[in-house]
Amino acid sequence: MTSILKILSNWDPLYLMSHAPDDEYSGEEQLIEDSLLQVHNERELGLRIQEIFTSQFDDDFKKSLEEYCEIAKRILSLEWIITVKLKGECTYLLTGRKYKFTFKDPEISFNNMVSVVEDIFWYDEDSNEKFFYIYVLEQGEDYLVSENEIIDIKDTGNV
16 A cells, blocks of 8 residues: 555545455545646645545535645655755655656756656755656666756656
């Protein structure tokens, strides 16, 4: 069971887990994962979670926005979600997921190639930037990138 699925199962907003399979909320988990690149803060993710659950289960399904935002906060604090700044806004990347990165320098050899975000990342306080590794599938190479080098990210799905 993935961490997002664990969070959703523990939350269990429909009170199903006492008699449902462990993957009861796997569809909602996938929709949340697919939404991460489009949201830029806890509130936006909370609203997206609200939209997912009300559309999946019923418009009568009501929880407070604060409750959805609390679930969003738990999800965004997972260790395998990397928060980077892109165009002044937070962008959330899942380690192990495929993305295409567009870099400021068009001469970078792996510009716009499908890459997998690796789980090695850190924040450099001196330069005020986040660094992380990507594995470029076409080249079979790992590269260290800075969030400051990136101008666009496209989600290409799961590995």
